[in-house]
Amino acid sequence: MLDVRQVVEQLDGVRASLMRRSPAAAAQLEPLTSLAAERRRLIAESEQKQSERNVASKEMARADKNSPEFAARRDELKVLSAVVKELETRTTACEAELQELLARIPNLPAETVPDGSGDADNVVVKVWGNAPEQPFSVKPHYDVGTELGLLDFERATKLSGPRFTVLWGDAARLERALIHFMLELHTTEHGYTEVLPPFLVKGESLFGTGQLPKFEEDLFKTRKSDPERNYDLYLSPTAEVPLTNLHADEILDGDVFPLAYTAYTPCFRSEAGSYGQDVRGMIRQHQFDKVELVRFCEPENSYEQLEVLTRHAETVLERLGLHYRRLALCAGDIGFSAAKTYDLEVWLPSQNKFREISSCSNCGDFQARRAKIRYRPQKGDKPRLVHTLNGSALAVGRTLIAILEQGQRADGSVLVPECLRAFMGTDTLRPQPRR
16 A cells, blocks of 8 residues: 555656556545545644643633633533544545555555566566477467376356366376476575465455455455354455565564565465456466465665565576576566565467567555565664565466466476476376376
8 A cells, every 4th residue: 555645745756656666546546636635634624623622621620610711611612522523424434445545555666667568668677498309289388288188177167157176187187286396496496485374364364465456356255154243254365465464554663674474375365357368278267276375574675685585587588497587577567565576487489479478567565565564674663664565486377377388298298397297206207097
């Protein structure tokens, strides 16, 4: 969430920054500025009436209880108290409306974010490796996976409807191998603490990371069955949500940074409005596995930490030998909570193009303000907001897709990345028994 004081006091600069995202983002400021002015007016008037009430109370205390002056001051005090109460009610309502508007305004893009309105304006920062030489027509992952008996879309649809997949045999083992490999890499080499968080989260947690209220239609919400539970629970769309909110409403010590957490979780997204895109296969699923990285740090170090986190995600792809590239997203393409984002895109030969497999973002103090995550630089210092960062390292299903396509061979088998072979017990994925 943006700082309302910054919005009001630096309105032109904030508007110009949001215009880099889109005119629609900047337009959201207009009702906010008038509300902020109304809030200031109400507070000033309330303080004036409270002062008048205090004066009337003191004069009444000095007056003879049987005198006309006492009665007049008592009547005046009743009127002023009613006015103060009404002003306080109006101020509270104004503040609630102000916060509701602020909650829907996206983060300001960092100055280093390139200009642009969409993915065509994203900037290629680096390319790693080369597309594998495959002198045959590479089959899409859903065809080769089905032919090998690894992926089963028909039975998944029978169980749960479209946009789900059943993984059989070596595919299920490969998914598990990838999760294990990623977690081991991040904990033993990159210094992250592994966390296994709940997969159901409160609305407050989703608000803290920016999914609510703006993106509620993209979430799966559970029904209340416990009469003692007076809050909603949602299936977590990403481990970013529980990991970031581990420190919600906390004041951390300044000497703990950087804090670095990693977690494997299944992720659940309704993908509202995306039907028609990637309807076949595993690119866009309602349920998918992901290993997430989250870091907390001091404000002055967050962009350095973004480079660190992104390199950790890239290392996974490099160890797997997967051809990929890094993009710096333009201002019109970064996510709601992000100030700066790098996307990692892996090469899919069947599509002859790169596809997103990781998004690594610095959110600045945007999430920390929403979730009330602060720290004291030194003992006795005034608390400051931390900066939060997150990134996929990696989306497991899309990694499996890339292996099925980049590792595909002319006979229809698939080469297993060397770093996974000990876990898999084989170097090749071959046809599984038919079921």
